[in-house]
Amino acid sequence: MNLVELEGIWTRLGQEWVHRDVNLAVARGELLALVGGSGAGKTTLLRHIIGLTRPARGTVRVFGEPIHAGNRAAQQARRQRFGVLFQHGALFSALTVYDNVAFPLREFGGLHEDEIRALVMSRLAQVELEPRHAQLVPAQLSGGMVKRVALARALALEPELLLLDEPTAGLDPERSAGFVKLIRSLHAQLGLTVVFVTHDLETLSALASQVAVMAEHRILVAGTLEQVHQFEHPFIQNFFRFRAVVDEREGL
Amino acid sequence: MSRHSVSTLHHIAPPSIERHADQWILRGDWTLQALRPRLKWFRFLLRTSTPELGWDLTGVGRMDSFGALLLWKAWGLREPAVLAMAPDLHTAFERIRQTADMTPPPPRRDWLQPVVSMGEKVLRGADEVRQFTGMFGQVVIEAARLVLTPSRIPLKEVSATLYKAGVTALSISALLGFLIGVVLAYLMAYQLRNFGADVFIVNLLGIGIIREIGPVLVSVLVAGRSGSAFTAQIGVMRVTEEIDALSAMGVSRHQRLILPKLMAMLVAMPLLVLWTSAAALVGGAFVAQIQLDLDIAYFFETMQRVVPVQNLYIGLVKGSVFGGAIALIACHYGLRVQPNTESLSANTTKSVVVAISAVILINALFAVATRGMGMPGR
Ligand SMILES: Nc1ncnc2c1ncn2[C@@H]1O[C@H](COP(=O)(O)OP(=O)(O)OP(=O)(O)O)[C@@H](O)[C@H]1O
Ligand SMILES: [Mg+2]
Numbered sequence: 001m002n003l004v005e006l007e008g009i010w011t012r013l014g015q016e017w018v019h020r021d022v023n024l025a026v027a028r029g030e031l032l033a034l035v036g037g038s039g040a041g042k043t044t045l046l047r048h049i050i051g052l053t054r055p056a057r058g059t060v061r062v063f064g065e066p067i068h069a070g071n072r073a074a075q076q077a078r079r080q081r082f083g084v085l086f087q088h089g090a091l092f093s094a095l096t097v098y099d100n101v102a103f104p105l106r107e108f109g110g111l112h113e114d115e116i117r118a119l120v121m122s123r124l125a126q127v128e129l130e131p132r133h134a135q136l137v138p139a140q141l142s143g144g145m146v147k148r149v150a151l152a153r154a155l156a157l158e159p160e161l162l163l164l165d166e167p168t169a170g171l172d173p174e175r176s177a178g179f180v181k182l183i184r185s186l187h188a189q190l191g192l193t194v195v196f197v198t199h200d201l202e203t204l205s206a207l208a209s210q211v212a213v214m215a216e217h218r219i220l221v222a223g224t225l226e227q228v229h230q231f232e233h234p235f236i237q238n239f240f241r242f243r244a245v246v247d248e249r250e251g252l
Numbered sequence: 253m254s255r256h257s258v259s260t261l262h263h264i265a266p267p268s269i270e271r272h273a274d275q276w277i278l279r280g281d282w283t284l285q286a287l288r289p290r291l292k293w294f295r296f297l298l299r300t301s302t303p304e305l306g307w308d309l310t311g312v313g314r315m316d317s318f319g320a321l322l323l324w325k326a327w328g329l330r331e332p333a334v335l336a337m338a339p340d341l342h343t344a345f346e347r348i349r350q351t352a353d354m355t356p357p358p359p360r361r362d363w364l365q366p367v368v369s370m371g372e373k374v375l376r377g378a379d380e381v382r383q384f385t386g387m388f389g390q391v392v393i394e395a396a397r398l399v400l401t402p403s404r405i406p407l408k409e410v411s412a413t414l415y416k417a418g419v420t421a422l423s424i425s426a427l428l429g430f431l432i433g434v435v436l437a438y439l440m441a442y443q444l445r446n447f448g449a450d451v452f453i454v455n456l457l458g459i460g461i462i463r464e465i466g467p468v469l470v471s472v473l474v475a476g477r478s479g480s481a482f483t484a485q486i487g488v489m490r491v492t493e494e495i496d497a498l499s500a501m502g503v504s505r506h507q508r509l510i511l512p513k514l515m516a517m518l519v520a521m522p523l524l525v526l527w528t529s530a531a532a533l534v535g536g537a538f539v540a541q542i543q544l545d546l547d548i549a550y551f552f553e554t555m556q557r558v559v560p561v562q563n564l565y566i567g568l569v570k571g572s573v574f575g576g577a578i579a580l581i582a583c584h585y586g587l588r589v590q591p592n593t594e595s596l597s598a599n600t601t602k603s604v605v606v607a608i609s610a611v612i613l614i615n616a617l618f619a620v621a622t623r624g625m626g627m628p629g630r
Contacts, residue, residue: 081285093491093592108284110291111318118321121351139591157284158316189340190283190314 001064003028003161003193004049009058011044018044019055020217026195026210028160031187032222033204034197035239036214042197043087045214046163049195050084051075062161080108082161083154087169087197089146091138097124097149098134104156123152126182128175143170151179158186164196168203180206201240213239265313269297275334276301279311282319298326306334309341320344384584390506391514391580398511409512417478417513418520422527425473429528432469433461433535441543450544454551455628457536458559462567463626466529468615470521471574475607479582482513483603486586487596495587510583514576521575522568529567562626570618574611581607 002025009022018041026032034042047053048060051067060067063078070078083104091100101120105111111119124134127148138146147170154162162183168176180203186192198204204211205225212222213236221231229240267280267287280286287294303326309315324345331345362368398405440453486509489495495505533555540546585603589596 094594108288110288115318115321115325118348118351119317122317122347125351126347137592158318160285185343189343190316 001028002026002061003030003063004195005059005061005064006045006048007059007061009045009048009055009060011041011048011053011055013044017217022058022214022218024212024219024222026193028193029187029191030210031183031194031208032196032210032212033208034195034212034214035199035204037235038199040214041217042214043165046084046165046195046197049163050082051079080104080157081159082163083157083159085147085150085154085162085164085167087165089138089150091146091149091153093138095137096134097129097136097138097141100138100149101152101156104153108157119156120152123155124149126155127152128178144172144175147171148175155186158190158192160190160192162192162194162196164194166197166199168198168200173202176200176203177206179203183207267294267312267319269294269301271301271305275306275308277308277311278323279313281314282312282322283314283316284318286314287319287322294322298322301326303327303332305332307332307336309335309337312337312341315341315344317344317347320348324348380584380588383588384580387506387510387584387587388580390504391510394504394507394511398507404507406508406512409508410516413513413516414520416481417474417516418524421474421477421524424477425470425524425528426531428469428473429466429531430535432465433457433532434539436460436465436532437536437539438543441539445544450546451554453536453540453544453546454554455558457533457540458555459563459626461532461536462529462559463563464567464615466525466532467567467570467574468611469532470524470528470571471578471611472608474517474521474524474575475578475582475604475611478517479578479607480600480604482579482582483586483589483600484596486583487589487599490587490589491591491593491596493591505587510579513583514579517575517579518572521578522571525567525571558628560626560628566618566622566626570615573614573618577610577614578607581610 004024004026006022006024009019010017011019011022022045024045034045036042044053048055049062049067051060051062054060054068063081065078067078068075091097092103095103098120101123102116105116105119121131121134124131129145129148129152133141133145138149141149147167151164151167154164168179171179183192183194184207187194194207196203196207208225210222211225211228213220213228213231213233215233215235220233220236221228228236264283264286265280267282268278270277270279307323307327312319320341437453437457440456441450444450444453444456486495489509495509498505498508533552537546537548537551540551541548582603585599585606589599
């Protein structure tokens, strides 16, 4: 069953077509990596899935329904089933780290403040932030910390679907590995579905069960890493050229 | 691959809890989404449960941190003696175990707080004054530097600001000026007619509008319109680190951001004052014609005789000074913005309030300083 389905998406931004007939389906439980050159339109595609923008043509279905279907309560309930990590964090600058992560939990309703506290502290621990960081405001965080807090916020409700725009950009290799481990364990435990944009081959090969390559305004190919690797296209050859080097070094 | 990947879309298995003999048996998904519809009920059941009995979690499908937390709390923050569950549920409890009783550093409460915050306010005020003076000095130095190298005057920025703060304000300021002129003249006409002093409307309107109302009206308008825009612009540049980027390239923020605004306002404001006062006078003349049968041509002809031209000069100088004050205050608060939205809105508000207050204060000083000038023969 597909959690996310994009059919015949055409998008025009400014004077240019960013997407021409993009098709993509993400089955439940997949860990799909979306790769593509800078400016290929990956973030724009994620924004369609979240429902922030609408394509000029084509349909977006999330959890089997059009993203804008239903009344306000239905839409909100649907949005609480997925978590989003924006490329630049998009933390609420006036709130502390703690309140940023607690925000979706409070919006969800029905939780006691001590439960919220335990959940927030556990999310922060998951992304390797220390309790003393909880009272900082976003302006006092380093670039990588912003990413990790944003990830903690996206994970706050442990949603079924995670949409992550470059989750490991700006993280050191150890933290990237920690991120991979965290997503894997959540995946095993809760069967999450994750769509993540990445330029990082290590994360890609360690985490992705499916890879979709975006180029020439569409999804060139989607499949397992091996399938994608075999695909003859200059972009793909270039993108994975360095992977061969990595593999060699690791003696694979 | 996950053991859940084949489940259907509406896949939530309703959670349940039952007591069988000496065991609590849990089934279904213990996740936030699944528990939500009957959360109160489950809280109640768990409160009445007894941790001493055995707990059988083998029938649980999925458990997220919230489900684990609920149970953990019900168990009194420790594992019950008899507990059976699938191995991968352990990770969920593991996550919660370390943080369930963790308290973030509590916000400190201090009885001296009121005193401290009052002191902080005073210090902040002093700091503001210091910062404002520093900025003013920097701007003066930059201006002096530009006098030596006129080729570096940021003409583009100046003309852009002239357009945004001046040209685009023409229609609204003319409209406001005209309406104020109409209202004032209308009220005066009634009073003056009672005394048979109809012609004095020219003196009153002439001096009142040209010297006082025109400059102040325009200043209030511009402070709200352009002052807030300046503050917000510089403030957002602080939030997005654009100001730091400028500094990193060796570009002075005073020269590139503040000076052009100041120069443009010094020029634009007197022109706006002239324009607005003219509109107000036209409005006044219009009403005088209707209410007092004073010919419009006669109105303006008389004005030249009874209103000394110094009043116009005073009005224009005031406009320029007010414009400079508004620009400096707006930039000052823009630079004080901390990188968060709360601070941005607070400083924008402050900028407008302080600018208008400053204009009224400076106006009073002007009134005192120029009290002997521009008054028709006594
Ligand atoms: N609001 C907008 N108006 C006009 N064009 C836009 C807008 N937003 C994005 N674009 C253009 O759309 C294209 C795709 O942008 P997008 O942000 O989706 O790229 P991306 O694949 O996420 O790139 P990156 O890997 O660098 O983040 C770019 O060429 C960009 O210039
Ligand atoms: Mg992007």
